[in-house]
Amino acid sequence: MRAIRGEPADLDEEHLVRRVARGDRRAFEELYRRTSPWLAVRLRRRCSDEQVVAEVLQETYLAVWRAAGAFAGAATGGSAVGWLWTIAARRLVDAFRRRAHHARPPAAAAAEPVVRAAEDEALDGVVGDEVGDALRTLAPELRQVLQAMVLDGLSVRETSVLLGVPEGTVKTRARRARIAMREALS
Numbered sequence: 001m002r003a004i005r006g007e008p009a010d011l012d013e014e015h016l017v018r019r020v021a022r023g024d025r026r027a028f029e030e031l032y033r034r035t036s037p038w039l040a041v042r043l044r045r046r047c048s049d050e051q052v053v054a055e056v057l058q059e060t061y062l063a064v065w066r067a068a069g070a071f072a073g074a075a076t077g078g079s080a081v082g083w084l085w086t087i088a089a090r091r092l093v094d095a096f097r098r099r100a101h102h103a104r105p106p107a108a109a110a111a112e113p114v115v116r117a118a119e120d121e122a123l124d125g126v127v128g129d130e131v132g133d134a135l136r137t138l139a140p141e142l143r144q145v146l147q148a149m150v151l152d153g154l155s156v157r158e159t160s161v162l163l164g165v166p167e168g169t170v171k172t173r174a175r176r177a178r179i180a181m182r183e184a185l186s
Contacts, residue, residue, distance in 0.1 A: 007026075008024070008026045008027040008029070008030035008031075009030055011027070011030070012080075013031060013034065013035065013079070013080035013081055013084075014071075014073050014079065014080040016028075016030055016031040016034075016080070017031065017064070017068050017071045017073070017080045017083070018068070018071070018073075020064065020065065020068040021068035021069040021071065028061075028064075028065060031064070031080075032061055035081060035084055036057060036061070038081075039057065039060065039084065039085070039088055040053060040057060042085065042088070042152065043056055043057065043088060043092060046092060047092060047095075047096075052092075052095050052099070055095060056088060056091045056092045056095055057088070059091045059094075059095075060084065060087050060088040060091050063087050063091070064084060064087060067087075071083055078155070078157065078158070079155075082154060082155060082158045085152075085154070085158065085162070086158055086161045086162065089161070089162045090161075130185060131181075131185065133184070134180075134181050134184035134185050135181070137180075137184055138177055138180055138181070141173055142173050142176055142177035142180065143177070144163055145159060145163070145170055145173040145174050145177055146174070146177045146181075148162055148163065149170075149174060156170050156171060156174075
């Protein structure tokens with residue numbers, strides 16, 4: 001672990017968030033510099049609209065500045081980047097809800113063919129044929145849990161918050177997904 005005192009560049013993300021809670025602008029700038037590229041990539045995996053991604057990033061870091069004092073950190077088993085992702089995921093869901101509420105699709109939009117999700121296309125390039133085929137056969141709710149926990153590296157708690165389901169449900173779905181993957185690959 002890095003030192004608690006010193007320049008923001010010398011601190012880990014958790015200590016940066018704690019300094020942000022005390023109003024340290026340099027710590028906030030360093031946190032943004034370190035995490036915004038990574039966060040933007042994760043958001044783009046879930047939303048192809050660059051304007052929405054930019055708005056969500058702005059709202060996320062504004063929320064971080066305002067609510068850094070609420071960050072519980074390692075005391076509750078969380079991490080600073082997990083906390084940041086949870087805020088961003090919630091902001092993205094809010095953006096989708098606002099967009100759906102204010103926009104009505106034109107009648108012609110219903111006739112358009114369904115486009116594969118960007119995550120599925122990315123999986124095709126990253127995951128081998130057998131594993132990719134096995135992942136695609138999983139029920140969507142099981143695949144979401146595996147993607148969040150394995151590909152995104154989220155904890156059970158973070159996955160629970162992201163997907164809006166209880167932690168026990170996340171654990172059950174993760175177990176079912178592993179069993180289904182083992183069977184599909186055997």
